[in-house]
Amino acid sequence: xxxxxxxxxxxxxxxxxxxxxxxxxxxxxxxxxxxxxxxxxxxxxxxxxxxxxxxxxxxxxxxxxxxxxxxxxxxxxxxxxxxxxxxxxxxxxxxxxxxxxxxxxxxxxxxxxxxxxxxxxxxxxxxxxxxxxxxxxxxxxxxxxxxxxxxxxxxxxxxxxxxxxxxxxxxxxxxxxxxxxxxxxxxxxxxxxxxxxxxxxxxxxxxxxxxxxxxxxxxxxxxxxxxxxxxxxxxxxxxxxxxxxxxxxxxxxxxxxxxxxxxxxxxxxxxxxxxxxxxxxxxxxxxxxxxxxxxxxxxxxxxxxxxxxxxxxxxxxxxxxxxxxxxxxxxxxxxxxxxxxxxxxxxxxxxxxxxxxxxxxxxxxxxxxxxxxxxxxxxxxxxxxxxxxxxxxxxxxxxxxxxxxxxxxxxxxxxxxxxxxxxxxxxxxxxxxxxxxxxxxxxxxxxxxxxxxxxxxxxxxxxxxxxxxxxxxxxxxxxxxxxxxxxxxxxxxxxxxxxxxxxxxxxxxxxxxxxxxxxxxxxxxxxxxxxxxxxxxxxxxxxxxxxxxxxxxxxxxxxxxxxxxxxxxxxxxxxxxxxxxxxxx
Numbered sequence: 404x405x406x407x408x409x410x411x412x413x414x415x416x417x418x419x420x421x422x423x424x425x426x427x428x429x430x431x432x433x434x435x436x437x438x439x440x441x442x443x444x445x446x447x448x449x450x451x452x453x454x455x456x457x458x459x460x461x462x463x464x465x466x467x468x469x470x471x472x473x474x475x476x477x478x479x480x481x482x483x484x485x486x487x488x489x490x491x492x493x494x495x496x497x498x499x500x501x502x503x504x505x506x507x508x509x510x511x512x513x514x515x516x517x518x519x520x521x522x523x524x525x526x527x528x529x530x531x532x533x534x535x536x537x538x539x540x541x542x543x544x545x546x547x548x549x550x551x552x553x554x555x556x557x558x559x560x561x562x563x564x565x566x567x568x569x570x571x572x573x574x575x576x577x578x579x580x581x582x583x584x585x586x587x588x589x590x591x592x593x594x595x596x597x598x599x600x601x602x603x604x605x606x607x608x609x610x611x612x613x614x615x616x617x618x619x620x621x622x623x624x625x626x627x628x629x630x631x632x633x634x635x636x637x638x639x640x641x642x643x644x645x646x647x648x649x650x651x652x653x654x655x656x657x658x659x660x661x662x663x664x665x666x667x668x669x670x671x672x673x674x675x676x677x678x679x680x681x682x683x684x685x686x687x688x689x690x691x692x693x694x695x696x697x698x699x700x701x702x703x704x705x706x707x708x709x710x711x712x713x714x715x716x717x718x719x720x721x722x723x724x725x726x727x728x729x730x731x732x733x734x735x736x737x738x739x740x741x742x743x744x745x746x747x748x749x750x751x752x753x754x755x756x757x758x759x760x761x762x763x764x765x766x767x768x769x770x771x772x773x774x775x776x777x778x779x780x781x782x783x784x785x786x787x788x789x790x791x792x793x794x795x796x797x798x799x800x801x802x803x804x805x806x807x808x809x810x811x812x813x814x815x816x817x818x819x820x821x822x823x824x825x826x827x828x829x830x831x832x833x834x835x836x837x838x839x840x841x842x843x844x845x846x847x848x849x850x851x852x853x854x855x856x857x858x859x860x861x862x863x864x865x866x867x868x869x870x871x872x873x874x875x876x877x878x879x880x881x882x883x884x885x886x887x888x889x890x891x892x893x894x895x896x897x898x899x900x901x902x903x904x905x906x907x908x909x910x911x912x913x914x915x916x917x918x919x920x921x922x923x924x925x926x927x928x929x930x931x932x933x934x935x936x937x938x939x940x941x942x943x944x945x946x947x948x949x950x951x952x953x954x955x956x957x958x959x960x961x962x963x964x965x966x967x968x969x970x971x972x973x974x975x976x977x978x979x980x981x982x983x984x985x986x987x988x
Contacts, residue, residue, distance in 0.1 A: 404907050409605070409664035409690055410736065411906050412449040413895055414499065414780045416607075418744045419456050419478055420464065420862060421843045422783060424855040429862050431843075431854070433479035437487050442874065444494045446786060446888070447895030450664070451491060452499040452607050454744055456484075460510050462576035463552070463805055464744075464841075466609060467508035471594040488602035497604035499664065504591045505610045506577040513590075514578050521565050530570035530581050532620065534561065544568055547622045548636030553809030554707050555816075557633050572613065572640070574805060582614045582649055595657045605664030608689070611650070612669040615643030626705055635707060641671040647680060650688035666738055666778070667692040675729045682735040691736045691778055696722045698746050701835070709810050711831050716939045719753070720912065720921040727776055727910040727923075737777025741768055742785045747839040751791035754980050755941050761788055761872075763980040766890040766961035767937060770982040773894035774905050774925060774935050781891070783844055787877055788887035791839040792866045798832055803863050807836040842866045847875040885964055897959070903927035913952060919944045920977070924952070924987065932987035933958075938977040946975045953988040960984065 423435025433456065443451065455465035456478040465475070474481050488498050507514055516525040534542035544559035551558070551573050559568040560575040570579040580587050595606065617639035627634050650667075658665060669692045672678060678694065681687050700718055703710035730737045741749040750756045754764025765788030772779060796802070798811045814828035843865045846853030852869035855861050866872075877886035885893065898905045904927030914922045919940035925933045934954060936946050948954070953972070960967035960983040967983050969975050975983070 404731070404734070405684055406907065407690075409450075410778055411899070411902055412497075412664070412778060413447055413898075414450040414452050414666075414778060415443055415446075415448040416743060416780060416782045417451060417453045418783055418841060419453055421841050421854070423844065423846070424859065424861070427856055427859050428477070429855055429860050430477050432477070433474070433483035433487055437483075437490050440490055440494055440496070444496065445878075446781075446892055447899070448496065448781070450497045450499050450604065452780075453501065455501045455503055457503075460508055460576065462508070462574055466503050467506075467510075467574070467577045468503055469508040469510040470512075472597055485601065492602070498602065499605050499607055500598045500603045501609060502595065502606040502611075503609040504580060504594070505613045506571070506573060506579045509576045509578055517578075518562055518565065518569070521567070527584050528581055528587050529578050530616065531562075531565075531567045532559070532570070534566070534568055542566070542568075544633075546620050546636070547625075547633050548572070548639075549623075549627070549631075549633035550574065550809075551635075552806040553813065554627065554633065554635065555631075555809070555813040558636065570616070579616075580614070582645070583618070588649065588652060592653065592657050595653070599657070599661045599663060603663075605658075605661075605690070606666075608665060608667045610670065611667045611689075612642045612646055612672060612692075613640050614649055615645040616640045617643060627707075637671045642669070642677060647688065650681070654688045665689040665691075666780075669693065670695050675725075675733070679729070679733045679735045682730075684734045684736070687735070691738045693738050693740065693743075694726055696726070697741065698743075701752070709806070709831055709835055711834065716918055716921055717916050719939060720916065723771075723775070723921070724910075724912045724923070731776065731910060737775070738780055739772050739775045739777040740780040740782070741772065742782035742840060743780070744782070744840050745837050747835055747837075748790050749785065750788050751839070752834075753939070756790040758871075760941065760980050761790060762884070762887055763961055763978075764788070765887045766885070767939070767980045767982040769887070769891050769894050770935065770959075770961055770984060771937055773891075773898045774933070774984065776906065776908065776910055776925075779895075779898070782840065784840075786888050786891040787845060787872055787874055789842075789845060789866065789872060790868070791834070792842055792864070794833045796864070798829070801864050802832070802836060802838045804837045804841065807832060807838055810836075838863070845869040845873040847873050883964065884962065890961060893959070901927060901930045901933070903929045904931075904933055913949055914946065917944075917946075920946050922946065934985040934987055935982065936975060936977065936985070937982045938980060941979040943979065944977050946977055948973055948975060954985045955988045957983055957985045 420431045422431040424431050425434045457468045458470035458473040458475045459465045516523050517529045532545040544557040548558035550556040558572050560571045561568050623634040623636035625634050667689045673696050682691050700714045701712050703712045750765040818824040843854035843861050848870040850857035852865045877888035880886035904925045908925045908927040912923045922936040957967040957969045962981050
């Protein structure tokens, strides 16, 4: 397996609006990010990936961009980015930008020109279609595709002035670019060159597998039921017919000359061969992608994200093992992650976030992630074990995300007279809303959790638990066990020390399938064999060690600061949410 700097890097995602406010407007900014670089360096971070900071009307928290080459004033200036890059470089760190080029803002000058008339040269920069007509001659969308961030709505938006619809898969404020047009692709290449020339090391590429649409634009199958007007059309735009061609062009015209790191956000695809085609060493278009199987584990099969589905430890083991083995066997590369700005907190999702078990659940997941093959991504606050905010928060007042707002509006419209079903929809919101990942970073126990000065109102409410869960407390924690932050710090250092094992080594699941435990062996060329055993349950369990496994010593665990006192053979006793790391003979 070929080595590369970006394979060994640890990437930390910053959601800028919620990271650190320095100018008193309640909104995080670039200077706030720069002020915390020593914190990130101390944790063990190599690359900072910052979610979009470009000029934007903020219809979707910056993922609706109106100027790709200008920083939005709420975050700072282009000069602030230059300074951030310089300060990162002084610490041996790098900056990864967020590239959002499936769509723009409706306020981007490209779209303003495009919608001005059918004859405008930029009309074909976006996807415009004539309407269908109902029996009364009223315009109707060209097909039945539903909006991704609100499936009750059409993915098409009507423009009365020109009597056509434009495709807007996410929201009406985010019109999709027409990648079939070579001028669009050239403009995207120009944007990418701009930030790479300014010192960015690469890109996280937002929904990059949606850029090629089936040009027939057929109706989607009615998977949401006969009572719904609109349905997910992903079959016709997820990994579309020219996606690989477009990405190969990006690779050869832009990325190769910079040696850039790239990670593609590619929802809706889990076929091994299709993904390997994208990330295969040498021939693939991207360094890696985010594979969504692990964060889709609680989605109802065949349904949209805002649904609930029971999952088992066997499912969890199967997903992790599938992608660990696939990339090793087929010469691809993994991204390792459980959190980002589009998902709830991992400690709440996969373990027990109660006061009794939150630290154990968070450190269990940290142990797993720091011992898996691939480039590791840590989301802001994950290193603290930040959890979902309380169920008591008001959907109409405390939730800010457009997806959550649309979901709750639809739920009230459909089930306002059905308290049982409305309660179920409220449960979905409480468990799956993207807002959970977007509460302000909890720096200390002071006013606004240290995110903003006293007297400033943050753009989003701070989680109620900040006095107990915060960075200052965890970094100085001298209690019997390691804090979540300290555990992450130790795990990242160990990962780098034994990179031949945990970054590049072989992976093999061991032990019988279980409803509680998941165990695997990592093997490196220099550092030998290491065993990881995870109890993904709230029970006391016994893990039966296979006969061919011989433990030399237990080296780390999430219940003790030092080496765990565990049996070296036969049966290993594990507390609820306990994980242990052992060196094998």
